[in-house]
Amino acid sequence: MIGNVIKYEQDNIDTDVIIPGTYLKIHDYNELATHAMEGLDPDFPSKVKDGDFIVAGKNFGCGSSREHAPIALSTCGIKAVIATSFARIFYRNSVDGAFLLPIEIDDETYQKISNSDQLEINIENNQIKNITKNETYSMKPFSEIIAKIISAGGIFKYKK
Amino acid sequence: MNITEKILARASGKTTVSPDDVIFAKVDKVMVHDVSGPGVMKVFDKLQKQGIDTSKLHDSSKVWIAEDHFVPSAEKVSAENIVKLSNFSKKYDIKKHFKYGMGQYGICHTLSHEEALVNPGEVYVGGDSHTNTTGALGAFACGLGHTDVAYVLLNGEIWFKVPETYYFKLDGKLPPHVMAKDFILKIIGDIGNDGGAYNTMQFGGTGIDEMSIESRLTLANMTTEAGAKNGIIESDEKTVQYLKERGATNASIFCGDADANYSKIFEYDASELEPTVAKPFSPDNITIARELSSTELDKSYIGSCTGAKYEDLLAAAKILKGKKVKIRTEVLPAAISIYKRAIKDGLIEIFLDAGATVGPPTCGACCGAHMGVLAKDEICVSTTNRNFPGRMGHVESQTYLASPQVAAASAVTGKITDPRDLN
Structure with missing residues (x-):
């Protein structure tokens, strides 16, 4: 999976900035996408390209259980969020709903990745290749259950 | 276990x-x-x-x-x-x-x-x-x-x-x-x-x-x-x-084992705890209420699953009794059963006499949805649970999270107030 980075050098990017509460009444995925990241970066929907990755600091997606958050990002074209850690509901919503990949990296890797870098994510061998900088990083492997749900394509396709 | x-x-x-x-x-x-x-x-x-x-x-x-x-x-x-x-x-x-x-x-x-x-x-x-x-x-x-x-x-x-x-x-x-x-x-x-x-x-x-x-x-x-x-x-x-x-009809005591692991x-130590407030823009950004006594407010919000149960309303009413609010104050009991009890026990009258508005149960402004959201630059003390940017309205509004007593005392003075300091 190859894509370009939109980097937010920030911890605790919460669900209220990913998709503000006033839009929770909306369940049309395309309409939600027009408000993605509105609380932090109102230009996000116009600059994001299909296949892009978000890179951010720790505790990404903290706050609410709103599935609107991974829905809004994935409908905009985001295929993975790469962060130093994730809040639990955002993480499992992303995986169980098969919206995007939540990829955990260490602080050092987070520092090395820059905005607009082109990355290739390979979850088979837990590697991230920085094509722009010609560097290779390792990602934290998914736990067994998460890997199985991802490979099945979401919780409903996963066979116990 | x-x-x-x-x-x-x-x-x-x-x-x-x-x-x-x-x-x-x-x-x-x-x-x-x-x-x-x-x-x-x-x-x-x-x-x-x-x-x-x-x-x-x-x-x-x-x-x-x-x-x-x-x-x-x-x-x-x-x-x-x-x-x-x-x-x-x-x-x-x-x-x-x-x-x-x-x-x-x-x-x-x-x-x-x-x-x-x-x-x-x-x-x-x-x-x-x-x-x-x-x-x-x-x-x-x-x-x-x-x-x-x-x-x-x-x-x-x-x-x-x-x-x-x-x-x-x-x-x-x-x-x-x-x-x-x-x-x-x-x-x-x-x-x-x-x-x-x-x-x-x-x-x-x-x-x-x-x-x-x-x-x-x-x-x-x-x-x-x-x-x-x-x-x-x-x-x-x-x-x-x-x-x-x-x-x-079938509630019974359920506990862990005596040798459980943590x-x-x-x-x-309970005696060391003080009225505490979380400043914008994170619930972990805390300080004691007294440290914020010069923080001027536009609004006090007493509502939500966190801070509008009966006991929360009672605590706020004890402080507001016989006083007038200095800032916009909204009280929204968290359920009709609580609302009814608050009417019966005279709490709603205390809120209304103090000048507060009382609304119906709703998540409303707690999640920035409706019924009392904040304007740009407005500052609110709130009994709710989150204060991320834009949580209760405009992305440039600010929310201080506090107990119902702090929210009520602050409504009276218009500044963040430790209830122990209210005359």
Whole structure:
């Protein structure tokens, strides 16, 4: 999976900035996408390209259980969020709903990745290749259950 | 095993479980509301297109529905969501649907305890992050997204990784004017807003034994703000009594084993706790209320699942009695049952005489949806649970999280005020 980075050098990017509460009444995925990241970066929907990755600091997606958050990002074209850690509901919503990949990296890797870098994510061998900088990083492997749900394509396709 | 492990072991048909085990737990109770309900319906639509049968729920008697986030309907999209919810409960024969304008209704988490919908020892999941609240009754209560709730509705179970448990021990009784809210803000400040991430936060000790059920609910409610999977308090006679008074017929005490394991123990002395406030823009950004006595406010908000239970309203009313508010003050009881009790006991009259506005139960402004959202640059003290940028309205508004007593004292002075300093 190859894509370009939109980097937010920030911890605790919460669900209220990913998709503000006033839009929770909306369940049309395309309409939600027009408000993605509105609380932090109102230009996000116009600059994001299909296949892009978000890179951010720790505790990404903290706050609410709103599935609107991974829905809004994935409908905009985001295929993975790469962060130093994730809040639990955002993480499992992303995986169980098969919206995007939540990829955990260490602080050092987070520092090395820059905005607009082109990355290739390979979850088979837990590697991230920085094509722009010609560097290779390792990602934290998914736990067994998460890997199985991802490979099945979401919780409903996963066979116990 | 500790209480969370015991509940998850029973629910997954195992004799024992340990942290990091992945289990499928049978779910005893499921909740959706006017945001997660339509979200679940959207998932059902997708599943139907994939050929998955959504014509029957696993067990509709385990399901209940709340109308809380956008009620009374703010505009036509919200109104349509309420109609969709009614169609959903009709289609799937869901009997427990608490409709606004039709008797008892309120914030989903408040209904879970006011209506005794969850018993000690049960597994309860809801389509809302503050589902953790109900763990104060001794249940495993955990918030999930739409896809997972849809999975539970159709299959009656869901996967969990058994969490590690952090144990927060409170010794002694809270001093006058210090509330459970102050204690949980202090904890979140100490461990950080991901300090409980993926783990259980359990509360115990003599300070918890002393506490009312409503105070315990405030603690479990905000474990979400530390990222916890669930908050939990072992049930006792008080829990069972509380549930029986609200119609429960099969509530009984459920606790962990005496030799239970906890991965960390945090000890607090109640006498050292003070009125505490979380400054913008994170619940872990805490300080004591007295440090903020020069912070001028535009509004005081007494509402939400966190801060508008009966006891919260009573605490605020004691402070507002015979006084006038200096800033816009809104009081929204968290359920009709609480509202009625507050009328009967004269609390609503105290709020109105003080100049506050009293509104119907709703999540409303707590999540920046409607009914009292903040304008640009407005500053609010609030009994709610989150203060991220834009949480209660404009992205450049500010929210200070505090106890009902601090919110009421601040309403009187127009500045953040420690209730101990109010004349």
